[in-house]
Amino acid sequence: MTTASIKIHLRDLGMTFDGKGNGTSIRVFERITLEAREGEFVCIVGPSGCGKTTLLNIIAGFVKATEGDVLIDGSPVHGPDRRRVFIFQECGIFPWLTVEQNIGFGIMDRSRREQKEHIDHYITMVGLTGFGNAYPSELSGGMRQRVEIARALVSNPDVLYMDEPFGALDYFTRLRMRAELISIWEREKKTILFVTHDVEEAVQLADRVVVMSRRPATIRTVIDVRLPRPRDLDSLHYIEVRNKIFEAMGLDHSGLGVHEKSPAPL
Numbered sequence: 689m690t691t692a693s694i695k696i697h698l699r700d701l702g703m704t705f706d707g708k709g710n711g712t713s714i715r716v717f718e719r720i721t722l723e724a725r726e727g728e729f730v731c732i733v734g735p736s737g738c739g740k741t742t743l744l745n746i747i748a749g750f751v752k753a754t755e756g757d758v759l760i761d762g763s764p765v766h767g768p769d770r771r772r773v774f775i776f777q778e779c780g781i782f783p784w785l786t787v788e789q790n791i792g793f794g795i796m797d798r799s800r801r802e803q804k805e806h807i808d809h810y811i812t813m814v815g816l817t818g819f820g821n822a823y824p825s826e827l828s829g830g831m832r833q834r835v836e837i838a839r840a841l842v843s844n845p846d847v848l849y850m851d852e853p854f855g856a857l858d859y860f861t862r863l864r865m866r867a868e869l870i871s872i873w874e875r876e877k878k879t880i881l882f883v884t885h886d887v888e889e890a891v892q893l894a895d896r897v898v899v900m901s902r903r904p905a906t907i908r909t910v911i912d913v914r915l916p917r918p919r920d921l922d923s924l925h926y927i928e929v930r931n932k933i934f935e936a937m938g939l940d941h942s943g944l945g946v947h948e949k950s951p952a953p954l
Contacts, residue, residue, distance in 0.1 A: 791842055
């Protein structure tokens with residue numbers, strides 16, 4: 689990876705939360721060093737409670753790390769930036785605004801003509817043509833999430849931070865949303881950092897998968913996913929990559945820890 693291609697650089701990050709009045713502290717993660725290329729799709733996986741969301745919040749500038757630095761385009765991150773957008777698991781669109789109004793919320797400083805052009809473009813891109821005047825309560829969960837993605841993209845960010853954005857959706861809607869996200873990413877080529885607890889999701893989406901250990905977490909390994917898109921979830925190579933990630937997390941393909949398997953019958 690050449691220096692010119694690096695978009696995000698995490699340099700020896702560590703995070704400790706002070707205990708609430710009891711004199712103890714919680715070491716969340718340590719020695720996190722990672723680089724992400726311009727336009728790369730990186731997924732972060734790891735055990736529950738290992739600090740994936742905290743790490744994403746630090747990169748986005750919402751939280752300050754105890755140690756280390758976050759650099760984007762070579763400059764330190766000191767707080768949130770309008771050029772980088774965070775998409776949460778809990779849908780953050782405004783229930784009192786229509787689809788069009790939600791999508792256009794971040795570009796209200798532009799001319800009406802420019803707003804309409806951009807809103808129409810992204811409504812079409814996320815497959816919501818005909819729903820511009822609908823309110824969130826009239827949409828399915830997947831459609832609401834598409835509104836949030838469109839709202840994020842309309843401001844033309846250079847980085848998207850996504851924290852388990854499909855976690856609340858049913859299985860089939862998640863599959864569809866993953867395919868739609870990849871289609872959008874291939875057209876827009878934004879740099880995406882995507883936190884998920886779902887290994888299958890990570891393999892389907894990512895160029896690289898960052899595997900974190902248990903707390904205090906470190907980066908256990910980074911796995912390249914060199915599979916053509918759209919990815920065949922039943923292919924041997926897909927399953928091999930998936931199992932490699934499970935292995936790195938100390939699990940077998942059934943989700944059991946390597947030391948938790950029942951002994952073979954006599």
